[in-house]
Amino acid sequence: xxxxxxxxxxxxxxxxxxxxxxxxxxxxxxxxxxxxxxxxxxxxxxxxxxxxxxxxxxxxxxxxxxxxxxxxxxxxxxxxxxxxxxxxxxxxxxxxxxxxxxxxxxxxxxxxxxxxxxxxxxxxxxxxxxxxxxxxxxxxxxxxxxxxxxxxxxxxxxxxxxxxxxxxxxxxxxxxxxxxxxxxxxxxxxxxxxxxxxxxxxxxxxxxxxxxxxxxxxxxxxxxxxxxxxxxxxxxxxxxxxxxxxxxxxxxxxxxxxxxxxxxxxxxxxxxxxxxxxxxxxxxxxxxxxxxxxxxxxxxxxxxxxxxxxxxxxxxxxxx
Ligand code: MF3
Ligand code: CO
Ligand code: CO
Numbered sequence: 001x002x003x004x005x006x007x008x009x010x011x012x013x014x015x016x017x018x019x020x021x022x023x024x025x026x027x028x029x030x031x032x033x034x035x036x037x038x039x040x041x042x043x044x045x046x047x048x049x050x051x052x053x054x055x056x057x058x059x060x061x062x063x064x065x066x067x068x069x070x071x072x073x074x075x076x077x078x079x080x081x082x083x084x085x086x087x088x089x090x091x092x093x094x095x096x097x098x099x100x101x102x103x104x105x106x107x108x109x110x111x112x113x114x115x116x117x118x119x120x121x122x123x124x125x126x127x128x129x130x131x132x133x134x135x136x137x138x139x140x141x142x143x144x145x146x147x148x149x150x151x152x153x154x155x156x157x158x159x160x161x162x163x164x165x166x167x168x169x170x171x172x173x174x175x176x177x178x179x180x181x182x183x184x185x186x187x188x189x190x191x192x193x194x195x196x197x198x199x200x201x202x203x204x205x206x207x208x209x210x211x212x213x214x215x216x217x218x219x220x221x222x223x224x225x226x227x228x229x230x231x232x233x234x235x236x237x238x239x240x241x242x243x244x245x246x247x248x249x250x251x252x253x254x255x256x257x258x259x260x261x262x263x264x265x266x267x268x269x270x271x272x273x274x275x276x277x278x279x280x281x282x283x284x285x286x287x288x289x290x291x292x293x294x295x296x297x298x299x300x301x302x303x304x305x306x307x308x309x310x311x312x313x314x315x316x317x318x319x320x
Contacts, residue, residue, distance in 0.1 A: 034292025036060065038138045040281065041149035044105050044129055047112045053121050056165045056241070064131045067239040070168070077169055080238065080264055083120070083164055084171030084301045084312035090114035091162040091173055092315060094134065099178050100154040104136035108147035115164050118221050123163035123170050123241050130285065135161040135174075142229055142270050142278050142295040144285040151301060154180035157190060159297045163241065170241045172266050173313035174299035185273065186294055192224045193271040193296040198320075200249065200267040201302055204259060204309035211255035215250040217269045227276030229295070232287070234266040259304050264312075270301030
């Protein structure tokens with residue numbers, strides 16, 4: 001590997017030793033494979049949350065602990081609607097700031113302030129040690145990208161995955177956005193991924209097995225020649241960020257859990273232009289496609305009701 005010696009100052013000007021700063025990331029970039037691959041920037045310090053904001057139980061330790069369920073189903077639904085609406089609003093604020101030259105860390109700042117303005121806590125902050133207030137996943141990054149100093153470039157696609165902890169409940173949503181004009185192939189990937197999420201949600205029906213969701217998603221993705229990521233899935237959500245059941249985005253006959261009225265879960269398919277297999281960067285979080293081709297993701301939190309699904313992560317206008 002070329003670059004400064006391990007104990008010399010990093011080339012990026014941070015003042016830290018090279019081995020403590022960009023050395024691992026440079027090693028990633030050095031993998032010969034993918035021209036034009038996304039390169040990690042610098043991750044800024046953890047953003048503070050004012051002390052009056054209620055915190056989830058992992059905020060200090062980084063380890064989520066089980067939380068008892070609220071007894072009253074109507075109250076759970078009210079609070080989930082509020083948390084999820086807040087998440088959707090905050091996501092829209094982050095999305096409005098996207099432009100070439102804007103760093104994902106700047107989006108992190110805006111989203112962080114959006115949670116706090118609503119009395120909420122960034123669910124991702126220190127969740128199993130995650131260092132930032134949302135995930136920003138650019139181009140071949142499938143999910144769990146860490147906001148950093150990399151400026152967005154014209155032609156990028158970027159997923160903003162926003163989760164708020166508000167009044168004891170988590171609301172989780174994400175969408176993939178174009179940065180300036182994007183190529184037609186990327187636009188098609190983004191469109192079909194959103195359609196897959198909506199088809200998965202349309203398959204939600206009490207009394208039906210959760211495998212119906214993945215079946216609907218996989219059929220639409222495959223018809224368009226896209227891969228479906230299998231390693232990461234949707235999840236139950238509520239008093240805790242990630243709960244049972246897992247929501248697979250492909251068909252598996254073993255996914256026999258029956259959907260029931262009152263359940264809350266996410267549907268969050270990830271589609272790839274090429275291989276759906278991933279590798280994780282040395283930061284321990286950022287999951288990228290093995291072949292360097294682009295990926296997209298969309299996510300809503302839904303509530304199972306008598307007729308199907310109510311999408312909860314919508315703004316005050318109810319618009320999806
Ligand atoms: N919001 C992501 C999801 O949809 C989870 C992010 S967890 C983090 O489930 F630790 F990576 F932030
Ligand atoms: Co999410
Ligand atoms: Co989720």
